[in-house]
Amino acid sequence: GAGVSQTPSNKVTEKGKYVELRCDPISGHTALYWYRQSLGQGPEFLIYFQGTGAADDSGLPNDRFFAVRPEGSVSTLKIQRTERGDSAVYLCASSFLFGAEAFFGQGTRLTVV
Amino acid sequence: AQSVAQPEDQVNVAEGNPLTVKCTYSVSGNPYLFWYVQYPNRGLQFLLKYITGDNLVKGSYGFEAEFNKSQTSFHLKKPSALVSDSALYFCAVRDMVGYGGSQGNLIFGKGTKLSVKP
Numbered sequence: 423g424a425g426v427s428q429t430p431s432n433k434v435t436e437k438g439k440y441v442e443l444r445c446d447p448i449s450g451h452t453a454l455y456w457y458r459q460s461l462g463q464g465p466e467f468l469i470y471f472q473g474t475g476a477a478d479d480s481g482l483p484n485d486r487f488f489a490v491r492p493e494g495s496v497s498t499l500k501i502q503r504t505e506r507g508d509s510a511v512y513l514c515a516s517s518f519l520f521g522a523e524a525f526f527g528q529g530t531r532l533t534v535v
Numbered sequence: 536a537q538s539v540a541q542p543e544d545q546v547n548v549a550e551g552n553p554l555t556v557k558c559t560y561s562v563s564g565n566p567y568l569f570w571y572v573q574y575p576n577r578g579l580q581f582l583l584k585y586i587t588g589d590n591l592v593k594g595s596y597g598f599e600a601e602f603n604k605s606q607t608s609f610h611l612k613k614p615s616a617l618v619s620d621s622a623l624y625f626c627a628v629r630d631m632v633g634y635g636g637s638q639g640n641l642i643f644g645k646g647t648k649l650s651v652k653p
Contacts, residue, residue: 426578455640455641457643462645462646463645463646464625464643464644464645464646465579465625465641465643466643467640467641467642470640478640481640513578513579515579515641523569523581523584524581524641525581526571526578526579526580527578528577528578529578
C-alpha cells in the first residue's frame with residue numbers, strides 16, 4: 423500500500439486477555455518501529471526491527487510484550503495478560519534506510535477494561 | 536543518553552504572525568534531528584529533518600527549522616501561521632549510540648501544542 427497500515431484501528435479487551443496488533447509497513451522499507459503513545463505524551467519507543475531481527479527491544483516494558491517480523495515485512499506486536507495500564511495508542515513506523523525519516527501508521531488505540 | 540526537550544507545553548499565535556516551537560537536544564556525536572506533526576486522531580506526519588549540511592532546513596507546509604550546534608537547538612519556525620497549523624508538534628532525535636545497541640530508533644520530546652487563532 424501507499425502508507426503504513428495498522429490493524430485494528432481500535433481494540434477493546436478485557437484485563438488479562440491476549441491481544442495482537444498488526445503493522446504492514448511501506449513496501450521495501452527495511453526498518454520497522456513500534457511506539458506507544460499515552461494521552462498527552464510523546465511516542466515512547468518499544469522495539470525496532472532491521473529486516474527480520476529485532477535490532478533493539480530495550481523499550482519493551484516487560485516480558486508480557488513481544489513482537490515478531492518473520493519475513494521482514496509485516497510485524498505483529500503481542501501483549502499477554504493485558505493490564506489497564508497497557509491502554510494507549512500503539513504506533514508503527516517504517517523507514518527505508520538507516521537515518522532516513524520514519525513514516526507512521528494511524529495507530530491502534532488499545533483499551534483494556 | 537540521547538534526549539530531546541520541548542520546553543513549552545503550548546504555543547499560542549495569531550494567524551499571520553510568525554511562529555516558533557522550541558526544541559533542544561542532547562546527543563553523543565552528530566545529531567539526526569526530526570520534526571513531526573500530529574493532527575487530532577491522526578498519525579504522526581514527517582515535516583523535516585536535519586542530517587548534515589545547511590543549518591536551515593526547509594520542510595513541508597512552509598515550515599523550516601534551524602539547527603544550532605552551539606546552543607544544541609533545533610527550533611521549528613514558520614513566517615506566517617495558519618489556523619490549519621494548529622496541531623501537536625514533536626521534535627525527535629535518532630539514537631545513534633552503539634553497534635547492536637540503540638541504533639535507529641527515534642527518541643521523541645513530549646510535544647508542544649500549537650494553537651493558531653484567527
